[in-house]
Amino acid sequence: MAIQRKKIAVVGAGFTGATTALMLAQKELGDVVLIDIPGLENPTKGKALDMLEASPVQGFDSNIIGTSSYEDAEGADVVIITAGIARKPGMSRDDLVNTNAGIMKSVCENVKKYCPDSYVIILSNPVDAMTYVAFNTLEFPKNRVIGQSGVLDTARYFTFISQELNVSIEDVHGFVLGGHGDDMVPLVRYTNVAGIPIDKLMPADRIEAIVKRTRTGGGEIVGLLGNGSAYYAPAASLVQMTEAILKDKKRVLPSIAFLEGEYGYDNLFIGVPTILGGDGIEKIIELELTEEEKTALDKSAESVRKVISVVDNG
Numbered sequence: 001m002a003i004q005r006k007k008i009a010v011v012g013a014g015f016t017g018a019t020t021a022l023m024l025a026q027k028e029l030g031d032v033v034l035i036d037i038p039g040l041e042n043p044t045k046g047k048a049l050d051m052l053e054a055s056p057v058q059g060f061d062s063n064i065i066g067t068s069s070y071e072d073a074e075g076a077d078v079v080i081i082t083a084g085i086a087r088k089p090g091m092s093r094d095d096l097v098n099t100n101a102g103i104m105k106s107v108c109e110n111v112k113k114y115c116p117d118s119y120v121i122i123l124s125n126p127v128d129a130m131t132y133v134a135f136n137t138l139e140f141p142k143n144r145v146i147g148q149s150g151v152l153d154t155a156r157y158f159t160f161i162s163q164e165l166n167v168s169i170e171d172v173h174g175f176v177l178g179g180h181g182d183d184m185v186p187l188v189r190y191t192n193v194a195g196i197p198i199d200k201l202m203p204a205d206r207i208e209a210i211v212k213r214t215r216t217g218g219g220e221i222v223g224l225l226g227n228g229s230a231y232y233a234p235a236a237s238l239v240q241m242t243e244a245i246l247k248d249k250k251r252v253l254p255s256i257a258f259l260e261g262e263y264g265y266d267n268l269f270i271g272v273p274t275i276l277g278g279d280g281i282e283k284i285i286e287l288e289l290t291e292e293e294k295t296a297l298d299k300s301a302e303s304v305r306k307v308i309s310v311v312d313n314g
């Protein structure tokens with residue numbers, strides 16, 4: 001049988017979804033199906049066609065279509081869900097929970113029907129709780145339901161470190177653990193520049209300032225944009241996770257994963273280091289944490305549990 005191109009469905013054709021669709025096509029990771037609600041069918045088709053018309057200039061061969069019909073997504077290998085409302089200045093991500101939980105359920109019912117074998121990556125906020133909603137609706141194995149937060153949070157952390165030290169972004173390593181909220185946990189002890197621990201390169205007060213800025217990185221962009229939230233770096237993060245799966249790269253990346261005892265939590269979706277490859281979350285990497293790190297992670301986990309309880313009781 002002839003080798004088939006991969007198929008990637010992106011649900012939600014707003015700022016993050018449209019940007020993700022274009023970046024996926026530019027990297028030729030597969031053909032892209034961009035889906036939004038029936039009332040936005042024409043704008044969705046228009047965005048997809050506009051992107052496709054960039055392909056002769058940029059030289060990519062991925063096809064991109066816009067649609068409101070999930071039949072067009074049938075058999076997708078990866079489904080990325082960005083559908084939902086975004087916050088505005090003065091709001092927290094958790095304020096979106098009720099509206100986006102309803103949207104997530106209806107989207108996932110369609111994904112379950114038309115893309116039953118897909119790997120699903122969730123972006124919609126509050127993303128830890130939305131990944132939980134998706135998991136319960138899809139009833140897919142846990143390795144195929146993955147939330148995006150840590151790649152983005154870590155990217156912000158690295159950006160600030162590289163700016164502070166005037167070093168290449170390529171040489172900064174480490175990651176952010178926990179929920180995608182203001183109490184996420186950038187793991188300073190595991191952060192280094194080309195192997196040199198970060199505390200050998202920067203005074204403690206500068207590290208603390210970077211940790212704080214990372215935690216509120218989403219809000220910083222919301223404040224600047226005035227009418228929505230970040231989309232370039234979130235899209236880039238989704239593309240990196242998709243690439244890890246479609247190319248079976250076995251990247252070590254933070255993902256929102258379903259925990260069953262790891263890190264001392266049960267029945268909880270939260271950001272942890274994972275191996276992402278051709279079978280989705282192939283492994284959760286469990287690290288030993290200091291008491292201080294575990295206390296910080298417990299606080300973040302408690303925040304996620306509170307939002308999940310809104311969903312469970314809603």
Ligand SMILES: NC(=O)C1=CN([C@@H]2O[C@H](COP(=O)(O)OP(=O)(O)OC[C@H]3O[C@@H](n4cnc5c(N)ncnc54)[C@H](O)[C@@H]3O)[C@@H](O)[C@H]2O)C=CC1
Nearest residue numbers: 012013014015016036037083084085086123124125127234
């Ligand atoms: N986890 C993360 O790191 C990040 C999460 N986000 C979240 O992603 C979500 C999307 O953000 P943006 O793209 O900026 O918002 P946006 O408002 O630009 O786009 C959302 C799109 O979803 C569509 N939509 C709503 N209901 C739908 C349904 N039932 N089926 C299909 N499409 C539907 C809307 O029509 C709209 O086009 C928000 O909840 C935002 O908070 C954004 C950035 C980072």
Ligand SMILES: O=C([O-])CC(=O)C(=O)O
Nearest residue numbers: 087093125218219229230
């Ligand atoms: O801040 C928001 O609402 C969007 C988001 O999750 C981020 O950019 O980290």
